[in-house]
C-alpha cells in the first residue's frame with residue numbers, strides 16, 4: 278500500500294500519556310480518515326503463464342479475457358503456445374480444471390504474485406458486500 | 417581437502433506418481449545406506465520427511481541426502497514437485513548442479529513434468545532421463561523417448577535398450593559396451609548377470625548404437641572425422657563427448673528400468689557419475705547487492721575463497737532446527753562465526769551435520785560444493801546468504817513475497833489457542849512467504865500465504881507436527897485498500913476510568929504515496945507536542961501488517 282502518514286502535531290498529558298495511548302490514537306486516526314481520503318479497494322494481480330498446444334490458443338486467450346486478464350505476450354514454440362497475462366487472483370479459482378477441459382488435458386499453467394491494482398467499481402462493491410455479510414455472521 | 421570433481425549435487429524431477437520416491441529409495445538402498453526397503457504405499461519413504469507429503473503424494477520439502485557411488489559423493493536434493501511453490505522450485509534448482517528426469521513408462525510425459533522440465537531448462541540444469549515402470553502394463557520405452565522429443569522439444573540420447581517389456585521386462589542392453597544386464601525376479605538389485613546381447617536384439621542394438629555415437633561425436637570434430645573414416649572409437653572418448661553434450665544440454669542421456677522391481681537403477685547412477693557436472697563445472701553463482709543487482713563478482717567454487725553459502729531449507733527434527741545449506745565457496749568449520757547478510761547479524765556455528773538416508777553424521781567442517789545442515793541456528797530463513805563476516809557478499813535478493821490468499825482458523829479445543837500461537841510462530845520463521853495475523857474485530861487468527869495448497873499444508877503441519885486441530889474458513893483473496901486524496905486530520909484518544917487514564921492526541925496528514933513506495937511514516941512534530949518516545953508506537957500501529965485487516969473495519973466508507 279502506497280501511503281504516507283505525517284505526524285505534524287498533537288498533545289499529551291504528563292501522567293496519562295503512554296506509548297499504548299498513542300498506538301491506539303494512531304489506529305483510530307487511520308480508521309477515521311481512510312473513509313474521507315477517497316478510499317480504493319486493491320486486489321492482487323497474478324502473473325499467469327499458460328502453455329497450450331497451438332490448436333487451443335484462441336480459446337485460452339478468450340477465456341483469460343473473460344477473467345479480466347490483460348494479455349502481455351504470446352509466442353509459439355516447439356512445445357506449443359506460451360501466453361503470459363496479468364489476471365486478478367479472484368478470477369483464478371478453479372482455473373486448472375477449466376484449462377484442462379479447454380485443452381483436452383494438455384494445457385498447464387503457473388502463476389505468481391505480480392502487484393496490487395485498484396478493483397473496478399462493480400467488483401469492489403461485490404467484495405465489500407460479501408465482507409459485510411461475513412462480518413455480520415461473525416458478530 | 418575433498419576432491420570436488422567427485423561430487424554430484426543432483427535433484428530428481430518427476431511428475432507426481434512417476435516414481436520419484438521409489439527411485440530415490442532404490443538409489444539410497446543401492447548406495448548402501450538403507451538396508452531395508454520401505455515401500456511407498458506403506459508410507460516409509462526416506463526423503464519425504466513429513467507425513468503430510470506422503471499422504472498427498474507430493475513432495476514439498478527439500479531435504480538433502482548424502483550417499484556414495486563409485487567413489488563419488490552424491491547429494492540428493494529433494495525438489496518440490498508442485499508448481500505452487502515457484503520460489504522453492506527455483507531455489508532448489510539453484511542448489512543443485514544436475515538432475516535425473518523420471519518419466520513413467522506407461523503414462524509418458526505429462527503436463528506436470530513439462531512444467532518442471534521447463535523450470536530446469538530456465539535454470540540450465542543438465543539432466544539424464546530415466547524412463548521408469550517398464551514392468552507395467554502399457555509401458556513403452558520408445559513412445560516415451562518420442563514424447564521427450566515432441567512434447568519437451570529435447571534431444572534424448574538413448575543409452576540403453578529394454579530387454580522384454582511389461583511382465584517380461586528383465587533388464588537392459590548397455591549400448592556403449594554392447595552388454596546385456598539381466599536381473600532375476602528376486603527383487604534384489606544385486607541379482608543380475610552380464611550377458612551377451614540377446615540374438616533377436618543384435619540388429620536393433622547396432623542401429624541404436626550407431627545413432628548414439630553419431631550424436632555424441634558431434635561434440636568433437638576430430639572424433640567425428642575419425643568416425644566418418646570408419647575407425648572404431650574408444651569408449652572413453654565417446655563418454656567424454658557425451659559428458660560435454662550433457663553439460664551443454666545438447667542432449668539428455670536416456671535410460672530405462674523398473675525401480676519397483678529393482679532393475680536398471682545402477683546404470684542411472686553410473687550415468688550420474690559419468691555425465692552430470694561436478695560443482696566446478698557449472699556456472700558460478702553471481703553475487704548481488706541486497707536489491708538484487710549483480711555486483712559483477714561470482715562465488716567461485718574454491719575452498720580457499722571467502723565463505724558464501726545459501727540457506728535453502730529449514731526444518732525442525734527431533735534434535736532441533738536444521739538449516740540446510742549449500743556452500744558455493746570457501747570453507748565452514750565448527751565454531752566459525754558467520755554473517756547473515758539478510759539480517760546483518762552474525763552467529764556462531766556450533767554443530768554441522770551431513771544428512772544420510774537414516775542417520776546424521778557430525779562433521780567438523782564443510783567446503784565449497786558441499787550440502788550440509790547447520791544445527792540450531794537462530795535468526796535464519798530460507799534464501800538467506802551466510803558468509804564470511806570480514807568479506808561479505810549476497811547470493812539471493814531479499815524477496816518478501818506478498819501473500820495473496822488468506823484463511824481464518826480457530827482451534828477446535830478451548831485450550832488450543834496458546835499452543836497454536838507457539839506453533840504458528842515457529843512456522844512463520846521457517847517460511848517467509850507465510851504470514852499470521854489476528855483480526856481485531858472478530859478475534860480470529862488469519863493465515864496468509866501464496867496459494868490454497870500452501871495454506872492447506874500449513875493446516876496439516878499444525879495438526880501433525882504440533883498436535884493442534886483447527887477449524888478452517890473458506891479461502892479469501894487478500895484485498896487491500898489505498899487512498900486517492902490528501903487529508904489533514906486530528907484524533908484524540910482519551911479514556912478516564914477511575915485511577916490512571918489514557919491520553920494521546922495527534923494531528924496528521926494522510927496522503928497517497930508514490931507508487932511502489934509502500935508505507936511511509938514521518939514526524940514533523942516540533943517543540944515536544946508529541947514527545948519523541950511516542951512516535952514509534954504510532955508508526956507501528958500504522959504499518960501495513962497491522963492495518964491490512966482493518967479495511968474490513970473501515971467499511972463505513974461505502
Ligand SMILES: Nc1nc2c(ncn2[C@@H]2O[C@H](COP(=O)(O)OP(=O)(O)O)[C@@H](O)[C@H]2O)c(=O)[nH]1
Pocket residue numbers: 430431432433434435436437438439456457473474548549550551552673674675676677
Ligand atoms: N509397476 C511399477 N510401479 C512403480 C514403479 N516405481 C514406482 N511404482 C509405483 O508407483 C506409485 C508411485 O510411486 P512413487 O515413487 O511414490 O512416485 P512419486 O509420486 O513420483 O514419488 C507407487 O505405488 C509405486 O509403488 C515401477 O518401476 N514399476
